[in-house]
Amino acid sequence: MSQLGGIALPPRPSLASRLSGVAQALSRSVSTPPKYAYSPGNNDNTKQTGLLQDLQALGFQDAQTMVMFLNTTATGVDDDNDLLLERMIQMLSKLPPHSHEGKQMTDGLINQLWSGLEHPPKSSLGKEYRYREPDGSCNNIRDPQLGAANTPYARSMPPMVFQSPDLPGPESLFDLLMARGDDFEPHPNGISSMLFYLAAIITHDIFQTDSKDFNINTTSSYLDLSPLYGRNLEEQRIMRTFKDGLLKPDCFSSKRLLGLPPGCGVFLIMFNRFHNYTASQLASINEGGQFTKPGSYATGMKAESAWLKYDNDLFQTARLITCGLYVNIVMKDYVRTILALNRTDSVWGLDPRTKEGKNMFSNPAPEATGSQVSVEFNLIYRWHSALSQKDENWTEKEFKNLLGGKDPATAPMHEVLAAMGRWESMLPEWPEARPFAGLARNADGTYDDESLVKMLQESIQDIAGTFGANKIPNCLRTVEILGIIQARHWNVATLNEFRTHFGLTKHETFEDINPDPEVAMKLMQLYDSPDSVELYPGLIAEKPKPPMSPGSGLCVNFTTSRAILSDAVALVRGDRFYTIDYTPKNLTNWGYNEVDSDVKVNQGQVMHKLIFRAFPNHFRQNSIYAHFPFVTPSENFVILDKLGTSTQYSWASPSKRGHVVVIESYKAVTQILENKKDFRITGGEAIEFETAQPDGSYARDFCLGGDEEANSASRIHVRKALYASGWFKEISTYNLEITQLLLESNSFKIGPRTREVDIIRDVIGLANTRFVSALYNLPLKNKENPHGIYTEQEMYMVLLTAFSAIFFDADIAQSFKLRNIARELAQQLGQLVMANAEVVSKTSYVSGFFSRFSKPIKPSTKPSLLSYGNHMIRRLLEKGKSVEESVWGTIMPMTATVVATQTQTMSQCLDYYLEDGKEHLPQLYRLAHLGTKEADELLMRYMLEGCRLRGTVAIYRDLATDQTIADYHPHSPPSDSSNPNPQPTTKTHVLKSGTRLLLNLSTASRDPTIFPSSSTVRLDRPLDSYIHYGWGPHQCLGMEASRAALTAMFKSIVGLKGLRRAPGSRGRVKSMPARVWNGQVGNGQVGNGQVGNGQVGNGQVGNGQVGNGQVGNVVVGSGHEREDRDGELEGLRVYMTADQSSYWPLPSTMKVRWDA
CATH class of the missing domain: 1.10.630.10 (Cytochrome P450)
Incomplete structure (x- = not known):
């Protein structure tokens, strides 16, 4: 290396390099002068080379690489044994520096690498995101308050149609369009009251309107079993024993559900028992030392803190698992029955937790986005039409007790509401002290199994009512009037606006809403036009769907049937704890498997797991009561006999076995x-x-x-x-x-x-x-x-x-x-x-x-x-x-x-x-x-x-x-x-x-x-x-x-x-x-x-x-x-x-x- 004044000089360029410089100078000398001599120095006006130059630079192996790249982009699956990424880099490095196709492929590669990760991430290792919060907050880690309890309802669509200031009186709407009178019509598909007890739990899980401010939802917008666990930290605390992750036995948090037929309470008690079963298993299995009891090394405050953590880890993990069974029951039993899939041998199911692959032809639905329920869906889930005769009699009796013998169908609204308020205020704060179905607790805090099983059996045998106009029991008159008032307070859209939002055709005539001439005439008398029909009365009065197997099992009103499926998908797919954080690591391998669905058993239904864990001594392993409780046994026999599987099940009533x-x-x-x-x-x-x-x-x-x-x-x-x-x-x-x-x-x-x-x-x-x-x-x-x-x-x-x-x-x-x-x-x-x-x-x-x-x-x-x-x-x-x-x-x-x-x-x-x-x-x-x-x-x-x-x-x-x-x-x-x-x-x-x-x-x-x-x-x-x-x-x-x-x-x-x-x-x-x-x-x-x-x-x-x-x-x-x-x-x-x-x-x- 030569030097100048002690400073080392760079090496002399090679001959090839010097000749290349000469060629570039000659090229510039014969090129067209730029139109503007003083353009910005970083303005890139370089022309991109075309396909011909690209082909000259590539070989046959690069053509194979292109085919592989297109196939991977189309399918979303990359077999890295083919070394596609490395071959892509080889190919791109051969192309001219300003290749048009090369830039497009580079952009595609960058897009593919970018899309491999969530932006921003939806899951976090933060302690506050590990378990469900009592009030539902922190489900969305970017917007922790989204869907939390005590936050406002959302609105699904704006009300754009002019609505008359002088709407029909709520009392008239109930009397003309809703009241059942003395006529009871059993459900056409033999659905039992058990399905609607679960529907009531779901409804109270995500909708509990503040009586002082109708715009506030006092529960979370997530399916987190808040009726069992509580809507906030204080309610959750009084449900827990703070020992070994257990809940207090045979009780639940929700006071409101005590006002519903006892079958709802039995359902929640079964979930209570499942939680405690799960917590006991987690403690004994102690997977990976996750639930190791504090040893003698921990003393004083350290010991107290260690035992609190031990209890909390068990409780929270058991809750995740129990909620996992809950959502599997919703998607695998409840929705399956709603769609009449239970009447077939098909294993297909509408499960929004499906993992959609990423490829050039798909746009996967977002997941773990969080959720915020809307006022429109608060109205959608009011299914009082399905109340059975038995439950109607129970409800009327309870109301009369509260009203001093008065008929709830004729008692003034203010008296009914005041009586309901007094009843709730008189309930003890401690869940285990609240009365339930007239049962007395045993010394260990449990209820007698025989009594609970009897109520469960009767609920499974009890056929529900059908949907449609004039199907709601008269004893619920005040409740329905209040619903109409709430809907108007929320300024919800009309029935046709709601339908349009879901891509459904508008009702052009009153007969479209309900072909029954009498109902259509009443609608015409109450409203000027089908476009003026309010959402809530319209949902109730609308014609129900006919039975169709598979397709229509619930046979609910047309608009409701479409909306509830969208809501079910949104609630589950939007919940972080049911999607990206629903993993064996978070639930443990045993917990994940315990609540998992298996299509080899009842085409994937899982309700039997809950019943068997709650009452292991009363049902045979193939009991029809345990395996298909959402349909009455008599209807189940018709279904399974047609499918050729009726002999696989026991049709005997539950009975207690000896010790x-x-x-x-x-x-x-x-x-x-x-x-x-x-x-x-x-x-x-x-x-x-x-x-x-x-x-x-x-x-x-x-x-x-x-x-x-x-x-x-x-x-x-x-x-x-x-x-x-x-x-x-x-x-x-x-x-x-x-x-x-x-x-x-x-x-x-x-x-x-x-x-x-x-x-x-x-x-x-x-x-x-x-x-x-x-x-x-x-x-x-x-x-x-x-x-x-x-x-x-x-x-x-x-x-x-x-x-x-x-x-x-x-x-x-x-x-x-x-x-x-x-x-x-x-x-x-x-x-x-x-x-x-x-x-x-x-x-x-x-x-x-x-x-x-x-x-x-x-x-x-x-x-x-x-x-x-x-x-x-x-x-x-x-x-x-x-x-x-x-x-x-x-x-x-x-x-x-x-x-x-x-x-x-x-x-x-x-x-x-x-x-x-x-x-x-x-x-x-x-x-x-x-x-x-x-x-x-x-x-x-x-x-x-x-x-x-x-x-x-x-x-x-x-x-x-x-x-x-x-x-x-x-x-x-x-x-x-x-x-x-x-x-x-x-x-x-x-x-x-x-x-x-x-x-x-x-x-x-x-x-x-x-x-x-x-x-x-x-x-x-x-x-x-x-x-x-x-x-x-x-x-x-x-x-x-x-x-x-x-x-x-x-x-x-x-x-x-x-x-x-x-x-x-x-x-x-x-x-x-x-x-x-x-x-x-x-x-x-x-x-x-x-x-x-x-x-x-x-x-x-x-x-x-x-x-x-x-x-x-x-x-x-x-x-x-x-x-x-x-x-x-x-x-x-x-x-x-x-x-x-x-x-x-x-x-x-x-x-x-x-x-x-």
Whole structure:
């Protein structure tokens, strides 16, 4: 580099650069001089180049890029594996600097990048935006007061038509156009009063006009369940217990709704109960530590603040979830019935929460904009015409009580309003102290379930009224007159103006408004022109839509039917908490899933979830009352009979089931299990439902289908087929090898000397799936058999679902869905097994249907069960058994149990030795590598002890005769500091025939009178003392085979060097103590033990224990768990799926590590 006076000079330009400069100078010398020599210096008058120059600069690959760009712009979906963005940059960089097309594409790219984000954002991480505010504020983060309580109503449209100053008197309008008189017309589609109770809740949720200033709405403009939770902070405070996120039981905030028929209050009480159910679940699940109770570290003010936050987080999250169910009921049940979609088998629904994609052809509707309800829609939602006869009588009676016996239809308006004001002012401020329907509260603050269910049943059976002119009960005369006065105070537009706003044609004649000559004549006498008809009287007097299926279910007045759909879409889509912030993260995975809609159940309707959670002890799992409450049962029968689904539902009236009695001692449990004459097995109906065929049921005689001689004969037959010659060695070897194979193939390296695997999901579960598939030659698809039908994971889920529907059907809110899915899956698998069994029955021992296409692609060295598969099927076909009897009556019930029971047993056993029993791991490792019979015997005993100490097993029995049972709790909860030396607590049960018993094998397995040092591992216990395989005539007939299989699996796993949990929650089984939910926190009943038709769990099947101890409508508890100081689990537990979105019948995931 050259220098000048010590200053470095820039490098000399290259020859090409210098020649380029010369060319530019020559170009300027021959160009036309500018017209104006002194234009602005930054004025760009450069001409853009055309398409020809662009094409010269581009290649064939750039043409492909253009096509990709146009396709992405059109569809709104960019597969970034195609590197479109990078290819666009390459192409644009090649174009001339002033390319016209290049600028357009650059502008399009910028627009696409810009539109990828909201501008401005509609969601915020600010604390004030995390939960719903009590008054509805902060829904729109840019305009926090939009739609808040105690703000003015909006106006939907300006009133532009001249309206006469001398309008008809409100009294005349009611008498001529609205009054029902003595005539009641039932709803043409059989809609029940329940739908209109929800409509009343919605109306009071978003419209509550200030009596002192009609322009002010004292509630929020959002569907936030303010009638339950309150319209402001003070109202919300007096609804809360400020403990564990709970509401005060069986009450609601709104005073006004106490003035409506009691069915409205029952509806809100159900939401109250659902909230408390949700809060209790959130606390026990504690997803991601979000609801961890403050520990002893917090003291003084810090402790108080921590507990307040704990309560508030539970309360607010439970409210979000409860509101989620509320809006799903509105969109999936309420709107579906309004549109008569409930009369079809279509799963289509009008849900404004749809996610619209962004592309060049769409303009997605805005969401999370906030909402502000208008006075016009305040008038739209006055549906007094639909009041049933029963509710009309109730309303008239209440008014007469307030008016000292006067008829509300003739009493002066000022007297009626004054009486209503006195009534509201006399109501106590505390919601739990307000009278409701003449009911008295129990000591725990709840109402009697029987009374509430009776009102609910009557409301579902009560047919509502129809819409149209002259349909409003006379007793509401003052209320309607006040409505007319309010509408005039608001200066709302006319009926035709309102219609024009929604793009509807104007009513040209009075007959257009209502073709009834009498009504049209009255309208003509009251108004000069159809254009002069006021909005509110016009909405009421307008003709109703005829029934149309689907399309018109509500059969409301024409204008109203169009407007309410727009409002429903606006209310939901405009609400931030129902759109962009309605996420599993905000509701928790469990909460989001709990209230979610599933089109496989009632075409997506969800009302049954609310009813079952509120009253779990009164409705069958398929009760028509719970599943379709918005239509009367008689009309529902017509609908479902036409659809061919009426037989799927129970038409019996709700009735309370008896309580479950829990038996806990070893002596009482074994005595009951020994006596099948007086204590009957309970699983037959569920097995039959799952396996039944059009020509009948073949599972009635299955060994666990009953207590008759045929069931005993089935047991003998199955046992003989299961225990073929050499069975022990064959089963042990198979399970040892398959476990080792899965450990090797499904684990991965964590560092140079450590391996990790999900021991439950990828080893134990799949090993048992392969085992049962080999036993019965099920069509499994894997690497060794690529032409099978079900993958290992699919087969596992099919068999586990089938098991759950028979033995884990403990959650009545999920029972209907579970049972029907299980039947569908079992029938599909069963047909394949049938096809194979048919071939086996007609050919040689080893050939079968699956052998035609299940041959491995190369000779296999995989583990096999040579004496089973088709040989097993052949043995089951002996003694004249038909193929149908063998498949549906034996094979399918057996396959449903093996995978689940063995997976549960081994998972629980391993969980024990990785925690409380970890001091035994070195000895287990040593024994696993000795390779002697004596070592294997000790491993089996270790395995049985792990199952005893960690197992959660429960069995049901039904009393066939009256019985007196002496029982005792083996010992008190070890965490009970008041009883450091727990002793058995004796109790005597005097029971009637029909009572359901829950035999708690978990507590019985720790009975110190049978198991000395019951909390420790001992290898000298008699083998016949273990009862987690059951006892007596129904003891697991596969017990010996199960012991052999599980011991081999256990040996493979504990033989891993340095076996340990993976760090953190990944290495632990997600489980919680179980307790019974009876509809409300504080409800002192003890279980119900009966789900659906009463078949919940039936004892041990196939290879061992069943169930996981869920009792009746079992949920997780937060105060009834038994857990000792050392963390050893006592009693019954519930488990969750890996994502913790739902409960699961057995452990689902646990990652372990070992030294490679």
